[in-house]
Amino acid sequence: MILEPDILQSYRETFEAHLAENKIDEAVISAQNISAGRVAQVLTNRDYNVIIPFLEKADQKQAGQILAHFSPEMSVEVLEQMDPKIGSTLLDDIPIDHAADIMQLMDQDEASELFSMINPNLEAMIRDLMRYESGTVGAVMNSHFTAVKKGASIADTMLAIKDAPVQIENKNYVFVVNKKGTPEGVISMKDLIRTNPKKLVDEIMTQNVVAVYTDDDALESAQLLRNRRFQMLPVLNEEDRIAGVLLLDDAIEILSENMADMFMHIGAASADESFYTPPLGSVKKRLPWMAGNVFLNLGAVAVIASFEATIEAIAALAIFLPMITDMGGNVGIQALSVSIRSIALGEVRLSEYWRAAKKEIVVGLINGLALGALFAVIAYIVQANMILGLVAGAALGINVLVAGIVGGTLPFLIKRWGGDPAMMTGPVLTTITDITGVTIYLGLSTYFLMSLVGG
Structure with missing residues (x-):
């Protein structure tokens, strides 16, 4: 079915009408026809006594995606007012770098309570991102990516992609790593599909992988990704192992925020100030x-x-x-x-x-x-x-x-x-x-x- 602009607009108007009448259950149903970004845009203009019940009743995956479209400051306020048990489940469906931004801004006691309720592996990944200094690519990288060992077959690689966690946002590229975890090549999904399953990844991978390090400047890394027209960049730790990836969406967000900050400076405003600043x-x-x-x-x-x-x-x-x-x-x-x-x-x-x-x-x-x-x-x-x-x-x-x-x-x-x-x-x-x-x-x-x- 093709959704024309006027149809999408009618869905949004219906959703807004349900919210205005405080019909949360109906709003949850109508929101299924709208993108998470558009829902977040509408909810941003509503009071928390509408936002909180909506997110608590919405599908967990959709609620997490909506929360990810809020500003980190607004997400903190939502999670602090929400039932902690429900809030902790939403962290599973938020991009890992966004979750780290949110938890870093949250009150320490509130953050500790949420951490105690989530999967220990997720907590470890979030805390790992939180240790990187703000402004570095390590602080904004996504810890979920697909990688296979050098010498793996195409068939094994396709199976690895099939069984990969849902948190991986971009499965179009697979990194080929050596025994130490250092990337030695990258393969696109297009090349994998076209190749004989019995062949090895070594035979078709693109060598000379462009990479950045966790302590590199996030803005410069985003500019590199944009200028090279890649979809993602591997981010290496001090041991030259892949610690995560910088995705194109995150790079665009970094560049957009940088431009917004620079234009705020033109008027002698501070980039550190926001709507939530006292x-x-x-x-x-x-x-x-x-x-x-x-x-x-x-x-x-x-x-x-x-x-x-x-x-x-x-x-x-x-x-x-x-x-x-x-x-x-x-x-x-x-x-x-x-x-x-x-x-x-x-x-x-x-x-x-x-x-x-x-x-x-x-x-x-x-x-x-x-x-x-x-x-x-x-x-x-x-x-x-x-x-x-x-x-x-x-x-x-x-x-x-x-x-x-x-x-x-x-x-x-x-x-x-x-x-x-x-x-x-x-x-x-x-x-x-x-x-x-x-x-x-x-x-x-x-x-x-x-x-x-x-x-």
């Missing part, structure tokens, strides 16, 4: 950056103050100041966003800032001429002063050019110097565009002061 905690994270921004903006204030006589002579100049500074900021943020995205996804090398500069010069010249001309016409119409229109248009055009170059190249330079490009570039960029815009505009106005006064 109000005083949010104040501590935000206030220092805002206070620092006050001192950065004093540069623009000082520039305006130095042109006080010009502004007093021609009060109309103040009308266009916000437009010129705001336009520079907007253009700079556009260029900044493109550069930070490229850096976050590992699409470019840090040494390519000259290439970024050349591109932004071309873009800035074209956009600056177009926007400057447009603004010159608008300024002339508003004030009926040709010189003022030309000055305002020229100032805006030059500021657009400068903002594009700064926004496009500064992230590369800051990253190369070892800093956080998003955290440092946002406040710096806005200050630079404000100062350059004001300086160019009021500087040109001062130069042409007599012509402006004369109209």
Whole structure:
């Protein structure tokens, strides 16, 4: 049966209606027609007095998958309010790396209670992931994977895949390991199916396996996986044995979170802050950056103050100041966003800032001429002063050019110097565009002061 978008939408609407009427049993039934991700999306907007009963009555496997789609912080709150016996069963159906994230955030007593109720092997795997430092690939790897010994037959390998635990999320690839557990090759399911069952895996495996280590940076490992277009990467421990795998889904999540964190930094927000951060905690994270921004903006204030006589002579100049500074900021943020995205996804090398500069010069010249001309016409119409229109248009055009170059190249330079490009570039960029815009505009106005006064 083909499920068309309108049919899927009707299923979701039915599910939401049952939840709104607090008909939990009916909601559980209707949720069977919806993906776990979509159910989680709907439940996220509901109170816990609806979420908890729903998960407790839902099929265990589906409930676990839904819980895995919640944020770790929300999952912690759900498990702490849920019957511990039911909550412990859900951990069986959560990806092992997600379970480790959840248990790491949970109150120690609550976590100990849940650990006491789950399978000892599962507890050992979760605790094993929890020992890795946050930000390393070991902390996000999945401990479930398929591997066979070198010298195994194709038939034995197919049997191993058939009997593999359900927790293995990707069975499309099998690693071939030596006696020490070190990977020496990898085989795809496609190749296994096409090969004579009597042959050995050694004959068809792809050698030179690309791997990472548990202590390697998770973001760099995710970028490697994406750039190589693999579905998974083996993660090795200090003994060169496979400890787990980095899956494509997890790599995408890491890259997405990194991009989200970087764009939060642009606004001088902290990546450590979330919806669940207490109000005083949010104040501590935000206030220092805002206070620092006050001192950065004093540069623009000082520039305006130095042109006080010009502004007093021609009060109309103040009308266009916000437009010129705001336009520079907007253009700079556009260029900044493109550069930070490229850096976050590992699409470019840090040494390519000259290439970024050349591109932004071309873009800035074209956009600056177009926007400057447009603004010159608008300024002339508003004030009926040709010189003022030309000055305002020229100032805006030059500021657009400068903002594009700064926004496009500064992230590369800051990253190369070892800093956080998003955290440092946002406040710096806005200050630079404000100062350059004001300086160019009021500087040109001062130069042409007599012509402006004369109209």
